[in-house]
Amino acid sequence: MEIELTKENYDGEVIKSNMPVLVDFWASWCGPCKMVAPIISQIAEEYNGKVKVCKVNVDDQGELAAQNAIVSIPTVILFIDGKPVKKIVGAHSLDDYEDAIDEFI
Template sequence: MAIVNVTDNSFGSEVENSGTVLVDFWAPWCGPCKMIAPVLEELDKEIGEQVKIAKVNVDDNPESASRFGVMSIPTLIVFKDGQPVDKVVGFNSKDALKNVLTMHI
């Protein structure tokens, strides 16, 4: 499955009406966000059939970021059946993120 870009308008249909979703709250000017992008691509190749990965640009979609209390980026929130169940703030390795996700698959 490919990584999807989500907006404030599409958040409900892309995240809240799906199974397990990892949402990356990011911005183009954020250095650690750029570092985590290839990690998310690798995760998508490895477990993309089990977990949907979505990206929310916080500059363009402030409602979603505010709604989930995103205060610094990157913030990655795991949603299960539309509810936030885990949160990781800052850059993390692929293995660390995979461990978080496997708890919710």
Template sequence: MSVKTLTKDNFTTEVLQSDQAVLLDFWAPWCGPCRMVSPIVDQVAAEVDGRAKVGKVNVDEQPELAAQFGVMSIPTLIVMKQGKAVATRVGVQSKQAILNMLG
């Protein structure tokens, strides 16, 4: 499964109405730690294909979504289930830590 680029236009359909858990990766291109966690998030997306969705939110392009979730530092990873945030981690996380967030 590919990682989806999330915007305010597709967020409701892709995340809030999803019947699967969704891992959100809030990031920006200029963020060094974000570039470190990005390939890990891609690996997680491949591993959870069919069980969960993975999406990336560029905080520079989608400031409304970042504000909606109170994202103050990036990278921030949030797991959504049935339209609600159920787990949040800030900073670089290991692949296992991210998988554990998804349950």
């Protein structure tokens, strides 16, 4: 399951999370974001119970995008203990995302 983040739930879901959090920054008009979406969904299933998977629509949540210095989408950030430990910019393969997660968990 993927959690849609807003400025209201961001701290509780990401910063105060007791498990690693993968956050996908995306927009509906972004072609590469659409290519990455099924991969992120697959990661949510594959790592269920080990990694929390969240999404941020940068058009709706510009403040969160700015707070995380998002300048290009898709951008996927892995947070551990509320701190970003890995940032992947652009569309990548499932293996790339899995490798990034496995490096830290």
